Amino acid sequence: MAAIEEELLIEAGRADRHYGRDLWRFRELLGFLAWRDIKVRYKQTAVGVLWVVIQPAVQTLLLTFVFSKLARMPSGSVPYVAVVLTGQIAWMLFSSAFTGAGNSLTTNAHLIGKIYFPRLLAPLSALGVALVDCLVLLALTLPFAPLAGIGPTWRWLLLPVFMAGALLLALGAGLWICALTVKYRDFRFVTPFLLQVGMFVTPVGFSTDFLPNWRDLLALNPMTAVVEGFRWCLLGRPEPLYAPGLVMSLVTGTVLVLTGFWYFRRTERQFADLL
Amino acid sequence: MASSSDIVIRVNSLAKRYTLGREARHDTLRDALAQGARGLWRALQSRRAAGGPGDNEFWALRDVTFEVRRGEVVGIIGRNGAGKSTLLKVLSRITEPTRGSVALRGRVASLLEVGTGFHPELTGRENIYLNGAVMGMPRAEIRRKFDEIVAFSEIERFLDTPVKRYSSGMYVRLAFSVAAHLEPDLLIIDEVLAVGDLAFQRKCLAKMEEVTRTRGRTILFVSHQLGSIRHLTQRCLLLSQGRLELDGATASVLDRYVRAGEGPGVAGQGRYASIREARLVNEAGLACPGHQGEAVLWLELVVETTGHTESSLECTLTDLEGTRLGLYSPGHFTGWRLPASPGLHRFRLPLAVPRLASGQYGIDVCTTNHGKGPDHYVSQAVVFESASLAGFPAQWELRKDYAAGYFILDAGNPRPVEGSSS
Numbered sequence: 054m055a056a057i058e059e060e061l062l063i064e065a066g067r068a069d070r071h072y073g074r075d076l077w078r079f080r081e082l083l084g085f086l087a088w089r090d091i092k093v094r095y096k097q098t099a100v101g102v103l104w105v106v107i108q109p110a111v112q113t114l115l116l117t118f119v120f121s122k123l124a125r126m127p128s129g130s131v132p133y134v135a136v137v138l139t140g141q142i143a144w145m146l147f148s149s150a151f152t153g154a155g156n157s158l159t160t161n162a163h164l165i166g167k168i169y170f171p172r173l174l175a176p177l178s179a180l181g182v183a184l185v186d187c188l189v190l191l192a193l194t195l196p197f198a199p200l201a202g203i204g205p206t207w208r209w210l211l212l213p214v215f216m217a218g219a220l221l222l223a224l225g226a227g228l229w230i231c232a233l234t235v236k237y238r239d240f241r242f243v244t245p246f247l248l249q250v251g252m253f254v255t256p257v258g259f260s261t262d263f264l265p266n267w268r269d270l271l272a273l274n275p276m277t278a279v280v281e282g283f284r285w286c287l288l289g290r291p292e293p294l295y296a297p298g299l300v301m302s303l304v305t306g307t308v309l310v311l312t313g314f315w316y317f318r319r320t321e322r323q324f325a326d327l328l
Numbered sequence: 329m330a331s332s333s334d335i336v337i338r339v340n341s342l343a344k345r346y347t348l349g350r351e352a353r354h355d356t357l358r359d360a361l362a363q364g365a366r367g368l369w370r371a372l373q374s375r376r377a378a379g380g381p382g383d384n385e386f387w388a389l390r391d392v393t394f395e396v397r398r399g400e401v402v403g404i405i406g407r408n409g410a411g412k413s414t415l416l417k418v419l420s421r422i423t424e425p426t427r428g429s430v431a432l433r434g435r436v437a438s439l440l441e442v443g444t445g446f447h448p449e450l451t452g453r454e455n456i457y458l459n460g461a462v463m464g465m466p467r468a469e470i471r472r473k474f475d476e477i478v479a480f481s482e483i484e485r486f487l488d489t490p491v492k493r494y495s496s497g498m499y500v501r502l503a504f505s506v507a508a509h510l511e512p513d514l515l516i517i518d519e520v521l522a523v524g525d526l527a528f529q530r531k532c533l534a535k536m537e538e539v540t541r542t543r544g545r546t547i548l549f550v551s552h553q554l555g556s557i558r559h560l561t562q563r564c565l566l567l568s569q570g571r572l573e574l575d576g577a578t579a580s581v582l583d584r585y586v587r588a589g590e591g592p593g594v595a596g597q598g599r600y601a602s603i604r605e606a607r608l609v610n611e612a613g614l615a616c617p618g619h620q621g622e623a624v625l626w627l628e629l630v631v632e633t634t635g636h637t638e639s640s641l642e643c644t645l646t647d648l649e650g651t652r653l654g655l656y657s658p659g660h661f662t663g664w665r666l667p668a669s670p671g672l673h674r675f676r677l678p679l680a681v682p683r684l685a686s687g688q689y690g691i692d693v694c695t696t697n698h699g700k701g702p703d704h705y706v707s708q709a710v711v712f713e714s715a716s717l718a719g720f721p722a723q724w725e726l727r728k729d730y731a732a733g734y735f736i737l738d739a740g741n742p743r744p745v746e747g748s749s750s
Contacts, residue, residue: 092454326346
C-alpha cells in the first residue's frame with residue numbers, strides 16, 4: 054500500500070477534524086451496512102416483497118374510498134386510485150426512510166460501542182432499504198399504468214430527483230430523531246406520532262391542484278412538494294408543477310436537513326458513552 | 329537507536345471521565361425536564377456548590393502516559409474496572425478522552441469483541457464480508473483473502489448456512505478467522521481470546537504471532553489469561569483505578585500483579601444468578617491471599633440470586649495459562665441448587681486441593697443455569713500463589729514452571745511387597 058504514514062491525533066473536542074476524510078474512507082462500510090439491511094429484509098423473498106406491497110395496497114384502497122367516494126374529490130384526467138397510489142409510493146419512501154434513520158443508532162448500538170466509524174453512516178445506510186422497497190413498489194405498479202390510461206413520458210426520468218428529495222428530508226428528520234433518541238429514550242415514540250400527523254398534512258390521498266386555498270399552507274410541509282412531484286412525473290397530467298409551493302418546500306426542507314445535520318454532529322461524540 | 333519515528337503510539341496525560349448516576353443521565357425527556365426544574369429550584373434556594381459535580385463523576389482513566397514503538401507487543405492487565413477497556417476504547421476512537429491526547433501512526437484495527445457486526449440472519453459467507461468491512465478491511469482485500477479465511481475457520485461446509493444456526497464454537501471460529509487475517513499496522517485487542525476452544529485459540533495466537541514477527545506489526549492487548557500475556561508479550565502495563573501503576577518487562581509486572589493477591593476481580597452479571605464477590609480466606613474466614621500447601625482452600629463467595637430455582641455454582645482451578653486442572657460442581661455432583669429466595673447469599677467452600685506445584689493459579693467461578701451451561705462466568709475470580717511444598721525433608725520444590733506436573737503424587741517411599749525379593 055501507499056508508503057505515506059497516516060498520523061492521527063485524538064484529543065478532547067477534536068473528533069471533527071477528519072470527518073470528511075473518514076466519510077470517504079468508510080464509504081465501503083456504508084455500502085455494506087445498507088446491503089446488510091436490504092439482504093436481511095429480503096432474505097425470505099416472498100414475505101419480504103409481499104410486505105412491501107400489502108401495506109400500501111390496503112391504504113390506497115382505503116384512501117381512495119374516503120377521498121373519492123365519500124369526499125368526492127376530483128382527480129383530473131386519471132382514475133382517483135392513481136392519484137392515491139402515487140402519493141402512497143412517495144409517502145412510503147419517506148416514512149420508511151425516516152423510521153429507519155430515526156432508529157438507526159439504536160439498531161446499530163452494538164457496532165457503535167465496539168468500533169469507530171463516522172456515525173453518520175448509520176442513518177445514511179438506513180435509507181438504502183427504503184429506496185429498494187420503493188423501487189420494488191414502482192416495478193410492480195408501473196406495468197399497470199397503461200390500464201389507467203397513463204403512458205411513459207419524459208417526466209418519468211425526473212422521478213429520481215423527487216426520490217432524492219424524499220430521502221434527504223427523511224434523513225434530516227431522522228438525524229434529529231436518532232440523535233435525540235440516544236439522549237432521551239422516549240423520542241422513539243415520536244416517530245410514529247409524527248408520521249401519523251404527517252400523513253394528514255401531506256397530500257397523500259388528494260391532489261393540491263384542486264385545493265388552491267390550501268396549497269400554500271400545505272407547501273410549508275416539504276413533503277408536499279415531493280408528493281406532488283411524484284404525481285407530476287408519473288401521472289402525466291397537464292397541470293404544471295406549482296412553483297411557489299416548490300420553492301417554499303425547498304426552503305423548509307433545507308432548514309430541516311441542515312439543522313438535523315448540525316444537531317447530529319454536535320451530539321455525535323457522546324453516542325458511544327450514552328448508548 | 330529508537331528514533332522518534334519509531335514511536336507508533338504516544339499517549340500523553342490521558343484522562344477519561346464518566347458521569348454516573350441518575351443525576352446526569354436522563355433516560356426520558358421528562359426526567360430531563362424534571363431534573364432541569366430541580367436544578368433551577370436548588371440554584372434559587374442557595375448557591376451552595378457543596379456536593380458539587382465530583383460526586384457523580386468517575387475517572388476511568390487518570391493521567392496515563394506511555395509510548396509504544398513499532399513492532400512491540402504490549403499486554404495490558406489490571407482488575408476489572410481498572411480502565412483497560414476504556415483505554416482501548418479511547419485508542420480505537422470509540423469514545424473521546426476528557427483530557428490529554430493520543431497520537432497514532434499507521435492503520436489501526438481494533439478487535440474489542442469477536443464477531444462485531446455479525447448478523448444472525450446472514451450466511452457465513454456474507455458475514456465474512458460484513459465483518460471484514462466492519463473491521464476496516466477493504467472489499468478487494470477481503471475477496472483476496474476469502475479462501476484463506478474460510479480454510480482457516482474449518483467451517484467450509486456451513487459457509488452458506490445462516491450464522492444463527494451455527495454452534496457457538498463455529499461462530500467464534502469464523503469470527504476469529506476474519507480477525508486473524510486483518511493486516512493493520514497497529515492491532516488493538518480486548519479480552520477476546522478467552523472464548524472459543526483452546527486448540528483454536530492457540531491457532532489464532534500462533535497466526536497473530538507470525539504476523540507480528542514477520543511484518544513488524546504493533547499489538548496492544550488486554551487479557552485476563554495471564555498465560556497468553558506471558559506467552560505473547562515482552563512488555564506489560566498494569567492499570568489500577570485508572571492509573572498506570574507499572575510499565576515494564578512482562579515477567580516482573582505479572583509477578584507483582586499476582587503477588588499482590590490481585591486478580592481480575594469480579595465484574596458483569598448473569599441472567600439468573602450473579603457472582604458478586606470472590607476471595608480466598610483461611611479457616612477462620614479472614615482474607616488470605618496465598619496457599620501454603622494446605623489440603624483445603626477456603627473460597628468465600630457472595631452470590632446474588634433472582635429467584636431462579638435451577639441455578640447452581642461451579643469452580644474451576646486453572647493454571648492461568650488456559651489449562652483447567654480441576655472442577656467443583658455441586659450441581660452435577662450432588663444436585664445442589666442455589667437458594668430459591670432472591671437476594672445476596674454468602675457461601676464458604678472448602679475446596680480440597682491436591683498439593684500443588686508452587687506457582688500461580690486461578691479459580692474461575694461461575695453460576696450455572698442447570699442444563700444450559702454457564703450463566704455468569706467470572707474468569708479468574710481469584711488468583712493466588714501456591715507456596716513451596718513443606719513436608720519433604722530434602723527441601724526439593726516442585727515448581728509449576730518445570731512443566732513436570734501440577735501436583736505432587738505422594739506415595740511415600742516405595743514399599744517392597746512381602747516375599748517378592750529373591
